[in-house]
Amino acid sequence: MTLTATAPRSDVGTTGSGRKRPVRSYWRFYLALSPFYILFVVFGLYPVASTILLAFQKWDGLGARQMVGLQNFKFLIEDNTFWLSLWNTLVLFVMSTAPTLCLALLLAVMLHSAVRFSSVYRFAYFVPNITSLVAAAIFFGAIFSTNFGLINAGLRSLGLPTEDWLGQPWGIKIAISTMIVWQWTGYNTIIYLAGLQAIPTEQYEAAKVDGAGPVRTFFSITLPQLRPVVLFTVIMSTIGGLQTFTEPQVMVGTSGGAGQSGLTAVMYFYTQAFVANDYGYAAAVALSIFMLVLLVTAINWRLFRGRSES
Amino acid sequence: MIRRRGRILLHVGLAVTALISLFPFYWSLVMATNTTADIYRFPPKFTFGSQLDDNIHHVLTNIAFFQSMGNSAIVAVSGTVLVLFFDSLAAFTFAKFRFPGRNALFVILLATMLLPAQLATIPQFQTMVALGWVGSLKALIIPGAANAFGIFWMRQYFQRSIHDELVEAATLDGCGFMGTYWHVALPSARPALAFLGIFTFVASWNDYLWPLIVLTNPDHLTLQVALSQLNRSHGVDYSMVMTGALLAMIPLIIVFALFARQFIKGATEGAIRG
DSSP: OHHHHTSOOSOOSOTTOSSOOOGGGGHHHHHHHHHHHHHHIIIIIHHHHHHHHHTTEEOOSSSOOEEOTTHHHHHHHHOHHHHHHHHHHHHHHHHHHHHHHHHHHHHHHHHHHOOTTHHHHHHHHHHHHHSOHHHHHHHHHHHTOTTTOHHHHHHHHTTOOOOOGGGSHHHHHHHHHHHHHHHHHHHHHHHHHHHHHTSOHHHHHHHHHTTOOHHHHIIIIIHHHHHHHHHHHHHHHHHHHTTOOHHHHHHHOTTOSGGGTTOOHHHHHHIIIIISOOHHHHHHHHHHHHHHHHHHHHHHHHHHHOSOOO | OOOHHHHHHHHHHHHHHHHHHHHHHHHHHHHHTSOHHHHTSSSOOOSOOSOHHHHHHHHHHHSOHHHHHHHHHHHHHHHHHHHHHHHHHHHHHHHHOOOTTHHHHHHHHHHHTTSOTHHHHHHHHHHHHHHTOTTSTHHHHSTTSSOHHHHHHHHHHHHHHSOHHHHHHHHHTTOOHHHHIIIIIHHHTHHHHHHHHHHHHHHHHHOOHHHHHHOOOTTSOOHHHHHHHHHHHHTTOHHHHHHHHHHHHHHHHHHHHHHHHHHHHHHHHHHHOO
16 A cells, blocks of 8 residues: 555646636535545544543543643653563564565465466465454464474474473464464465566566576566565555554463563553553553554665665 | 476475465364364374364354354444445545545545554544443444545556546436446446455454454454453363354355455555556
């Protein structure tokens, strides 16, 4: 979405041109657009503005709201659990996104050069993406289960020591990222594949004439051409990944499990708001998450946009 | 040119990945057809058993499964119909007509996509309290009845697929604005509507955080929240919980199997075109 939005189409600056008509004669159009904007004002704009205000207030959801200035943010800075939740979020984001996108790119290149069964593979890779997060989290919770899970059974049959996966901090992160990789690799593969198919074949032929091998062709033609698509997947993964909630919440519970290793920022927000009923503080957490998303998106944008060749 | 051996290696790689990708579905079935004790012994049982009936029976006695599934269906179907109607109407208007403020409104629409959900969650919950919608399915259906992504995506489609002359001809023939939308725009947008419809249905069916917050009555939940409850209270009985998860997936698998081609095509177009 972000990517497509940067390439505006031809219809620029048409507003107000031509004959003068009174604005009210366009009522049909405004009426046709109104559902979205009404819903947005009621369920989007007003709540967001209200959250920003709430971040500077103290409120338990029942009594009167009390202006407290920057107090919530002061508490946040000293709140170790908050920082832990941000850290967990970022670690999980890197642990899941990096393998997902690398694996997806590799699979897409492989799929692109395989002609037979391509649609079967695409189907198989895509199915995890439509599976519900709750069902998938239950499944991965089961196979990483400590005493008798499939992963431990596999380790045991290989003669390796078993692990208490969901009972220790790193095990929890590994289980959660494994699930995210499983669920999102196929989706990104399909996106990369479409990007690969859009690269003009003349470029490859020219490279072949120049005597470039497959590895050089990949790095000098495929990757640069694919850059906008990579940017799109990185941005989408950032926005989704930094708001991880369901996977850890279902797998290890709202507390975040051992060492609170599965406690993400959105889980902390949820707990502060709807378990502790500390709405002002939760609003400050929500604002911080928003800032984090903006920051990481901006960083990724710079990293993956490359030089501004269009 | 890839040589023969490379080609075989390629297919082996792709096939193994496909198997890993599909393995959880197979293993879920194994779990659902056996008892937990059979699965969690060493070495575990890898074949289908005969306990499916028992497991299903236990799911049905532990949660109001069909009621929850009914709730999920009501939310997903009505939400999808509303999104398809409101989004396509707005998208058609943006794509084919000129009116004061159009560009400004469209920029606002794009900007709304950047706002993360939890920034609105608390006041939204308070709004639901004020409206008396807490615990009601309306709280899940109405706020998402029109969305920026769908409007943006459908607009791209209308711009490409409907010529201005067609709209003008319809207007000359005496079709009003709604007539043109109904008789010209909608029929030509079937593939786009199919994608947006499945996308919305799947997202709604799988939605978890907002239903968890707003559905406060434990006897009146959507399937995902009910499943998570089942997992919390009976987590040790993996076979039974997995059976519930599998049953909850069936409607989605059916929808996806029917429309996989359009869906995969649509999902990629959103990223590549524009």
